Amino acid sequence: MFEKALKGNNYYWMWLAFLGFFIAVAVVAYLRQYFVGLTITGMSRDVSWGLYISQFTFLVGVAAGGVMLVLPYYIHNFKAFGRITILGEFLAISALIMCLMFIMADLGQPLRGLNVVLFPSPGSMLFWDMIVLWGYLILNILCGWVVLTSERNQIAPPKWIYFFIYLSIPFAFSIHTVTAMLYCGLPGRHFWLTAITVPRFLASAFAAGPALIVIMALILKRVANFDAGKEAIDKIVTIIIYAAIANVFFLAMEFFVGFYSNIPGHMHTIEYLFFGLEHHGNVYNNLVPFMWAFIALFFVGLALLSNPGTRRGNDLWLGLGCASIFTAFWLDKGLGFVLGGFVPSPLEEITEYYPTLNEIFITIGIWATGFFILTILYKIAIGVEHEVEA
Amino acid sequence: MDIKRRNFLKVAGITTLAGLGGTAVVGRLVASSGLAQAAGGQGAAQAGQANLNGNQTNPGVKRYGMIINLKSFRDDPTLGEKIVEACHSYNNVPDVPNPKDEIKWIWMTRYENAFHENYHLYRDEATEKQELPVLCNHCDKPPCVRVCPTKATFRNRDGVVVMDYHRCIGCRFCMAACPYGMRSFNYIEPAPYISNLNQNKPRRMRGVVEKCNFCVGRIEVGQLPACVEACGESKALVFGDLNDPDSEIRKLLRENHTILRNPSLGTLPSVFYIV
Numbered sequence: 001m002f003e004k005a006l007k008g009n010n011y012y013w014m015w016l017a018f019l020g021f022f023i024a025v026a027v028v029a030y031l032r033q034y035f036v037g038l039t040i041t042g043m044s045r046d047v048s049w050g051l052y053i054s055q056f057t058f059l060v061g062v063a064a065g066g067v068m069l070v071l072p073y074y075i076h077n078f079k080a081f082g083r084i085t086i087l088g089e090f091l092a093i094s095a096l097i098m099c100l101m102f103i104m105a106d107l108g109q110p111l112r113g114l115n116v117v118l119f120p121s122p123g124s125m126l127f128w129d130m131i132v133l134w135g136y137l138i139l140n141i142l143c144g145w146v147v148l149t150s151e152r153n154q155i156a157p158p159k160w161i162y163f164f165i166y167l168s169i170p171f172a173f174s175i176h177t178v179t180a181m182l183y184c185g186l187p188g189r190h191f192w193l194t195a196i197t198v199p200r201f202l203a204s205a206f207a208a209g210p211a212l213i214v215i216m217a218l219i220l221k222r223v224a225n226f227d228a229g230k231e232a233i234d235k236i237v238t239i240i241i242y243a244a245i246a247n248v249f250f251l252a253m254e255f256f257v258g259f260y261s262n263i264p265g266h267m268h269t270i271e272y273l274f275f276g277l278e279h280h281g282n283v284y285n286n287l288v289p290f291m292w293a294f295i296a297l298f299f300v301g302l303a304l305l306s307n308p309g310t311r312r313g314n315d316l317w318l319g320l321g322c323a324s325i326f327t328a329f330w331l332d333k334g335l336g337f338v339l340g341g342f343v344p345s346p347l348e349e350i351t352e353y354y355p356t357l358n359e360i361f362i363t364i365g366i367w368a369t370g371f372f373i374l375t376i377l378y379k380i381a382i383g384v385e386h387e388v389e390a
Numbered sequence: 391m392d393i394k395r396r397n398f399l400k401v402a403g404i405t406t407l408a409g410l411g412g413t414a415v416v417g418r419l420v421a422s423s424g425l426a427q428a429a430g431g432q433g434a435a436q437a438g439q440a441n442l443n444g445n446q447t448n449p450g451v452k453r454y455g456m457i458i459n460l461k462s463f464r465d466d467p468t469l470g471e472k473i474v475e476a477c478h479s480y481n482n483v484p485d486v487p488n489p490k491d492e493i494k495w496i497w498m499t500r501y502e503n504a505f506h507e508n509y510h511l512y513r514d515e516a517t518e519k520q521e522l523p524v525l526c527n528h529c530d531k532p533p534c535v536r537v538c539p540t541k542a543t544f545r546n547r548d549g550v551v552v553m554d555y556h557r558c559i560g561c562r563f564c565m566a567a568c569p570y571g572m573r574s575f576n577y578i579e580p581a582p583y584i585s586n587l588n589q590n591k592p593r594r595m596r597g598v599v600e601k602c603n604f605c606v607g608r609i610e611v612g613q614l615p616a617c618v619e620a621c622g623e624s625k626a627l628v629f630g631d632l633n634d635p636d637s638e639i640r641k642l643l644r645e646n647h648t649i650l651r652n653p654s655l656g657t658l659p660s661v662f663y664i665v
């Protein structure tokens with residue numbers, strides 16, 4: 001089926017070349033990092049994880065979000081998602097590949113990565129995260145491919161594949177649950193050390209992932225003549241709205257617990273993220289604008305998606321609404337959550353993190369690689385659809 | 391619920407579970423709970439946890455620990471620099487100028503940083519000015535060991551939390567997990583920043599984490615850690631086996647009120663401070 005990715009119009013090739021440019025820049029930047037060391041990133045002794053791990057955390061959510069299509073379609077037999085489910089599965093594949101690349105980019109000794117397998121440590125959540133991420137990746141490749149092949153041959157998918165499809169549902173939940181557990185089980189990091197981290201991660205994932213799928217579906221409608229169907233889009237938007245509200249509601253509860261209990265450890269990070277934290281006469285607030293942008297975009301997105309005029313009347317408004325929610329939650333989880341958790345340090349000092357250009361190039365390059373893979377996968381999927389229709 | 395009753399319930403519960411071997415378990419747990427309380431005047435939560443920790447009373451097993459006497463550091467303000475220098479030169483710890491990439495195994499900090507949980511507005515002058523050393527606590531329940539995905543950080547049988555620098559993948563999960571901020575990552579190639587290489591000790595490579603290891607090579611051959619030795623007769627730092635009731639460190643623990651960094655987290659540090 002790969003041959004379908006080799007035939008495309010000019011826009012297709014231009015888009016791939018555009019992504020390829022960023023990938024090439026990132027390769028150079030990564031080589032530089034590889035030979036010089038992580039000193040050329042903005043990470044420090046106090047903020048020991050930066051953009052790479054925060055992107056990883058966010059993208060695990062995007063990968064898990066696809067289950068919001070798989071679950072209604074296969075468990076509740078919600079037929080309208082028939083055409084669009086494959087988009088969710090393929091999005092999961094590319095998001096997971098980005099996750100694995102971000103992890104590799106973050107390692108101080110990337111060549112030793114296999115040590116996680118050679119010396120399995122079931123006490124470490126990173127070990128389990130690796131297992132569920134790889135498991136979910138393989139399941140999605142398998143299910144996506146088998147279902148697509150059957151569709152091409154115009155036969156029903158083989159019975160055995162349903163076992164793996166059903167299996168992929170708990171896996172989707174588990175990847176984000178275990179990723180949240182990387183954070184919420186660490187003593188002394190008050191902002192992370194809360195059980196609500198897990199449901200909050202899931203809620204934001206079930207909003208951001210489907211939001212990206214809607215955007216993709218709207219783009220594919222214009223450029224590839226692929227119509228996901230009005231009913232399907234409408235249902236996904238409903239899911240996005242509820243999940244997005246749940247995420248922000250959980251965050252509001254964090255505010256309540258922190259400020260009502262008045263326990264300094266519970267307030268510090270929230271203060272740092274949203275208002276700036278004063279310490280020895282200095283005010284540290286480099287993430288404040290991003291956090292308020294998150295809140296603002298959330299309300300903009302919510303308004304655009306809930307108002308019937310913008311939601312159903314016009315694809316552009318709908319797309320903007322989804323993009324707002326996606327960006328909002330990227331700011332929330334892909335920046336604030338991970339970086340904020342390191343402030344203040346265990347010794348009550350404050351170090352702020354500023355990514356370096358090299359680090360930003362690598363980050364953009366990994367995103368570009370993800371979209372490169374996604375483009376090719378979608379090209380194949382839609383090629384098959386058109387072939388069947390013809 | 392008072393401590394006695396809690397401990398009794400714990401003992402009772404575990405005895406039931408243990409079945410036939412119950413009496414022995416009770417004996418051990420009772421002994422160890424007494425021990426943990428004597429060993430630091432720690433809070434109830436901590437004593438409760440120590441109950442479950444068999445190592446504490448196992449006479450064949452050592453658990454190394456350290457006492458830091460803050461009074462000595464007030465009396466001799468140069469002492470801090472001496473111990474840091476002793477450790478860092480003995481262990482080939484690079485002196486990286488950029489604070490972002492800094493490596494430190496032991497360093498002097500202020501009371502408000504090390505004991506921020508115990509800090510308040512109306513502190514005395516001595517505490518206000520106090521500089522004190524911090525180093526890895528060699529926790530009995532170390533979160534850094536729990537999270538390491540490769541077992542590159544592990545707890546020795548003698549209670550020392552050590553690292554295998556050749557196995558570490560540099561994921562820095564342990565740095566996020568250590569609630570004391572005691573771990574450093576080699577962001578930069580360390581070799582150029584080691585002025586006098588100690589040929590007998592390995593140095594680390596770029597991309598791995600490192601921290602104080604209680605001078606594991608020295609204590610194995612019966613020597614004291616370099617920082618302890620640098621204190622000379624001042625007894626500012628005392629090192630020894632917490633499981634040996636006759637050791638000097640246990641004697642000091644019996645005679646002095648000691649405090650721990652952040653005991654509420656249940657990590658059971660092995661480094662005690664006499665204020």
Ligand code: SF4
Pocket residue numbers: 525526527528529532533534535551567568569570571572573601657
């Ligand atoms: S102080 Fe930190 S590095 Fe040392 S054993 Fe405890 S958790 Fe690990």
Ligand code: SF4
Pocket residue numbers: 537538539540541542543553557558559560561562563564565598599
């Ligand atoms: S950085 Fe090294 S020691 Fe720390 S958790 Fe990762 S592999 Fe283990």
Ligand code: SF4
Pocket residue numbers: 476477478481495496525601602603604605615616617618
């Ligand atoms: S015990 Fe050894 S490694 Fe640890 S601080 Fe002292 S000299 Fe350094």
